[in-house]
Amino acid sequence: MTMNEPAPYVSPSLRGKLCREESMRRHTSWRAGGVAQCLYQAADLADLQVFLGTLPVTESVWPVGLGSNLLVRDGGVAGTGILLHGALNELCVQPDRLIYVQAGVPGAKLARYAALNNFQGAEFCAGIPGTLGGMLAMNAGCYGSEIWQHVVRVQLITRSGEFIERVPAEYHIGYRSVALRGGDEEDSGMGKSGFVPASFSLLASPSEFFVGAWLKFLPGDAEVSRKKIKALLSQRIASQPLNLPNAGSVFRNPPNDYAARLIESCGLKGRKRGSAQVSEKHANFIVNTGGATAENIEGLIVEVRDIVEAQTGVVLHPEVKIIGENKTDE
Ligand SMILES: Cc1cc2nc3c(=O)[nH]c(=O)nc-3n(C[C@H](O)[C@H](O)[C@H](O)COP(=O)(O)OP(=O)(O)OC[C@H]3O[C@@H](n4cnc5c(N)ncnc54)[C@H](O)[C@@H]3O)c2cc1C
Structure with a gap:
């Protein structure tokens, strides 16, 4: 991890916004996790093109949308995140x-x-x-x-x-x-x-x-179509814990089965690690009940995966993307 290295050179002609040491809690739907060494919000496509040209070839770059499927570990993530939401809107x-x-x-x-x-x-x-x-x-x-x-x-x-x-x-x-x-x-x-x-x-x-x-x-x-959208959204409100920060389904469904069914069958609904909890409403969701760390969330993901495998023999594969480094005690 090279969090203390200088941020990449940025041309004065750029119109986007570059933030350093930006908390990814603000940019992920779990509202948890560490900082991005650099995060660039491009003004538009042309600006993004100029920005990429200013970066050293060795700089790692990772695109971010609305962070609704993303967890950044508590120790942060090196390189430059490129925020596309709010910029590429056409x-x-x-x-x-x-x-x-x-x-x-x-x-x-x-x-x-x-x-x-x-x-x-x-x-x-x-x-x-x-x-x-x-x-x-x-x-x-x-x-x-x-x-x-x-x-x-x-x-x-x-x-x-x-x-x-x-x-x-x-x-x-x-x-x-x-x-x-x-x-x-x-x-x-x-x-x-x-x-x-x-x-x-x-x-x-x-x-x-x-x-x-x-x-x-x-x-x-x-x-x-408008009626279909309305019905679909009502169905989601009824079945998903949308009142607490989450990242949707944590695991992919295994062939011919549902991750939520397997997790529930292992008695894991409501299981907690710190402030991360397997949702009582939908077992394939992990919710942040307030102040959860990325370690709480990732630890719970591992715990659920291991228990489901031990009890059912099915290995669940995560759908959410986890990037960055764990926090080290200094
Ligand atoms: C309440 C809730 C319900 C959900 N329901 C569903 C559902 O029904 N079906 C479903 O499939 N998902 C669902 N999700 C998960 C999530 O919304 C989707 O995976 C969504 O596509 C992620 O988009 P994002 O912009 O938030 O991506 P992010 O979370 O920001 O990024 C996810 C991954 O995509 C990469 N990425 C982002 N943008 C780009 C890009 N422009 N080019 C290349 N890579 C990129 C990132 O680097 C990262 O690896 C749900 C999530 C929540 C919170």
């Missing part, structure tokens, strides 16, 4: 009827926009509290739909600031996982199917990351 219907969406657009906004423009099929995005970039990285989905079912092309920026486009055939796309074919999956920072590192650590320093996508949806009816 959303438009193109002449070919594809919707172009930039990576910082929240799922809820995309769902509403598609509905308003009489497209059907984007309603599921309303319940996912992340950005399009995070949804692409995770192949986020619910109620039988996944984002990559609608992707025609994606737009990426490379670590050196070059824009490229790719098509779905260039990726391995699975349940909550996306990886560039022939690429180093861990290095891509874009998830890996069935991957269970001992510590769940992921070095999220991709050589390229998503800045936008062209999505295809079928023609629909705005009023029908």
Whole structure:
């Protein structure tokens, strides 16, 4: 960990905001965890391109959306996080009827926009509290739909600031996982199917990351989609502990079963570690009951995984991404 090293050089022509030693509690839905050595909020795509060009090639860079699937360990994370929410906000219907969406657009906004423009099929995005970039990285989905079912092309920026486009055939796309074919999956920072590192650590320093996508949806009816969105959100409020900070489902569902069912069957609902707790409402959610540390949360994840494996023989694989270093006592 090199938290005390000087922050990267920043050109005076940049229009974005660079924060140093920024608490990631403010940028993750668990409201827990350590600091980012540097965090850059780009003003727009052009500004992001200039910023990447100013960074030393050795600087590790990790994209962040709304932090709704992310835990930063208490010892913090080195390198520079790139905040895309609030920056890459463009959303438009193109002449070919594809919707172009930039990576910082929240799922809820995309769902509403598609509905308003009489497209059907984007309603599921309303319940996912992340950005399009995070949804692409995770192949986020619910109620039988996944984002990559609608992707025609994606737009990426490379670590050196070059824009490229790719098509779905260039990726391995699975349940909550996306990886560039022939690429180093861990290095891509874009998830890996069935991957269970001992510590769940992921070095999220991709050589390229998503800045936008062209999505295809079928023609629909705005009023029908609006009602679907409303029903879907009511269903979520009824089944998920949305009153406490959380990161959605902690584990992927194993084949032909549900992680929540297995966790509940092991009597783990309500299990606590510090201020982190397995939700009483939904066993695959871990909630921050107030002041939980990343260590509380990660420790509980490990505990749940180990107990479920010991009692049922099923190994649960985490869906949430954990980055950074543990806190060391000095
Ligand atoms: C209450 C709740 C309900 C949820 N329900 C669902 C659900 O139904 N279905 C579902 O799939 N998920 C669900 N989630 C999880 C989460 O919302 C999704 O995984 C979402 O796609 C994450 O988006 P984000 O912008 O918050 O990404 P972040 O959490 O910020 O990042 C997640 C990962 O994506 C990477 N990433 C982010 N942006 C980019 C980018 N532009 N390019 C490349 N990589 C990037 C990050 O580096 C990180 O590895 C839920 C979460 C919560 C809190």
